[in-house]
Amino acid sequence: MSPGQRDAAEAGTAAEAEPSLLLDYAPVMIWQAGPDRSRSFVNQSWLDFTGRPAEAELGFGWVDNLHPEDRARCEQASLEGFASERPFTIDYRLRRHDGAWRWVLDTARPLCQDGVFTGFVGSCVDITEMREALEERRRALAEREVLLAELHHRVKNNAQATTSFLGLQASRASSPEVAAALRGAANRVMLATLVQDRMFRIAENAMIDLGTELQATAQSALDVVARPGIMLDSEVEAGLLMPVSQATPLALIVNELVVNAARHAFPDGHGGTVRLRLRRPAPGLGELVVEDDGIGLQEAQRRTSPQGCLGLHLVPRLARQAHASLRLEADHGTRATLRFACG
Template sequence: MSGESPPAGAGAQDDVPVPPGLSEAFRRFADDVPLMMWRSDAQGRAVHHNKSWLRFTGRALEEELSAGWRSGLHPDDFDRHARIVADAFLAREPFTVEFRLRRHDGAYRWLLDTARPLSEGGDFRGYLGSCFDITDRKHAEEHIERALAEKETLLAEVYHRVRNNLQVMVSLIGLYGRAAPEPCRGSFEALGQRVRAIALVQQHLHEAPHIASIDLRDYLHRLASGLGQLRRTGRIGVHLGGIGTGLVEPRTANALGMIVAEIVAECLDATAESVACAIAIDIDAPAGAPVRLTIVSGAGDGAESGRANIPKLGPRLIAAYAAQAEIAVTGTAATDDPLRLQLPEARVSGPA
């Protein structure tokens, strides 16, 4: 409870009368309990409130009996409370409800009310309930909700700014590429495509249901689908296999997204427009062990030469992305030398 004293004369309840049908032993027990308690009859009328309750409200017992105590309910909670209690009485089931009650100083405090039905000889006799002051908890929850809303707003603003800046970069790269000598244009085009892939990675991070803890399989599935439509639509396929998944933080998800995007780009750069590329990603997420990924990239039958004069920076970029998120990496993503990634243990939860 709040610990504050009621105004003078308002809470002197040391000699409250014993309601009819309520034993003296129960009253003494209820009054000695250091929390707010109440009891109702089979019709839902209050027949007793203990001393802790009366000290809280600063009212006499006679004022609280029957439905009198409901005058202290917050107007916004009145109908909801009545509905929950009525449903419980009809079913003769325990119930729990949160509501605001006016304290002796006029302040409304949040209470958690827990009640159970009473029976005697098989006959329903009403309810016995107890209340805890949860105002501080409710305020903390409201503070957290406001902070999360502000964070989501900030993340949305950052995402839109990043997306707009990336779009400007793509446009600039395209302008310089068209003005560059013919042998250099392929490199400019490849760079622009990689920037678009970066934008796609950021988009799917932003769209994750829980940005602080991202479901790896769901994230990679959505990203792979997007990458498949970003360039050479219908001729790039990303297959996601393996067992289990893992929850990763944004830094790890971002690095993995960039790695997958680079592997896709490398495969497309190395093949002609008419050739299909296939990327296979297997997730191995056993309970209690680090999450591992195996990635294999390859072109379909009849592969032709890709574009010339494009720097082969894939291995260096993949190593740099992995290092940023403390991901252990080996291999080249070739069929005979798969790219193997092990996520940092501290960043990963168990399989879903």
Template sequence: MAADTPLSDAFRHFSDLVPVMMCRSDAEGRAIHHNEAWLRFTGRTPAEERGEGWLRGLHPDDVAAFTRIVEDARLARKPFTVEFRLRRHDGAYRWLLDTAKPVYEGGAFQGFIGASFDITDRKLAEDQSERALVEKEALLAEVYHRVRNNLQVMVSLIGLYGRAAPAPCRGSFEALGQRVRAIALVQQHLHEAPHIASIDLRDYLHRLTSGLGQLRRAGRISVTIDGSGTSLVEPRTANALGMIVAEVVSECLDTTAESVACAIGITIDAAAGAPVRLSVVSGSDAEAAPSGKAEVPNLGPRLIAAYAAQAEIAARGIGTRAEPLHLQLPEVLVHPVE
């Protein structure tokens, strides 16, 4: 169909009644009709918009992508959807979402008919959300650096006091220092997440447990993560889970000899439409600490309960083989990963 081929009066009348911006192109991709809603938007005449004239209102930065998408669709004779900025009658550029479908007459391709919707408000909201996310991640990064520096000072102070303490107390100072280092490791892996504001649970636990395995008794801690699915969790939830897992690891190490390997098993159940659940089990072939090992207060269960409560995580059990730890994350804070 040539660019000057007349359209039926019925189509013109219908398109002008529709309160949506509409356009029609020929088989070569040239505009042959814009309805009244379109013309009111651009403030231009039908003659000015016909052919490739309407492209003068397209934002320069969108021309290349728009042209490529439309030409690919024309050659393939397939529907297409494209977003672009078009200059309004007052000179302001507005974001439009254009959806077009091919038109056939007698089996022959005759071009496209499309409808455009102003999505500027949506795009502005998306931009604001992206800026807010960037600001949030920058703030979290700054908090992480401050926390890390403070934790390093704490580890040094604990070490100094531990070396000066009476021999019976040194084991407790050592255990405290190890737990503070574990806290620092949790903060490190939170900060290293690709998106610190929403953290992939399975990836985070893989990285964290690998680091915990090298933090103390390197080579003698094995951690497996099984189950189905994963979720995106907020930093508060991820931090609490990290501290809980670190405490389970510490408890396993505190109750076994240095030559004994600890095995930690984590199972994730992240079925779509259901709360995310985790189960954690730890143990070894030699559960009891050897005689002569410094006594360390068994605070694990209390710490695990405290960490869970802070992030509104439902917790049951302590993480041993006899009493596995079962965790259920708050639904409002988790999002399935597709």
């Protein structure tokens, strides 16, 4: 054999060995099984993990290191995968060489040769730390939910006590103006609590349909004020989604504006209409309009006084919390327009 032929033969032998070397040096545990599910190959990473010789792992010997509680589940997944000749993924605990049980994620894919099913090849990665981190996060979230629920319960109870106290003081007030102011404050606390209660029942990172929430808020406000002859006319665009943190101040704004309209826009028992409009005037922009067909704002109603409208002083602050612009018009009736960014 000439030197050139010898070099070519050695190169061919190295090329044939290269796939096996790649499998052994792969940073994941790799196995192969025939159609009968008996394992015919495990790579060096698998052997390093278990600390056992290849002879002990081949065939069905690897099952000896499988956690007893996971064996039935693994057996079922394997049977279904091999029967259907479809990929499958399963996690289970495998005993490491030091005796520790470690969670691994096993991903298996079918092998075919000339269109004939010849078994499966699988790869496993250790996911123990990831599972522990997720479990710790779930535990922390559960504890946080318990604390938030307790806080919400206490705040709600305190708000109810405050409402009762204000109502009691209103019944004892000698001045009609002071009594009206106290009853108004009691209603304001109660309505704000209703809004917060609905929002609390929604996950913090969830998106809510703003139109549905604002309609419920407006109707609750009218029901509490209980002024006969005042109707709610709402027209909201569906599917305008918003995070709870931004939707809450907008709902509180609607609450204040509707209560203000019901109390001040229709004096002497006159009826009228409060209109709620929600739409997208442009992509990424939401517009909220609350208007009435009443008498408009009088000068006394612009002041923060027992006769005035405290709500109109709260609305600009709530608008800033919602990152919304506010325009208030009060000629023929009162019209409040808010614009804000939305998805």
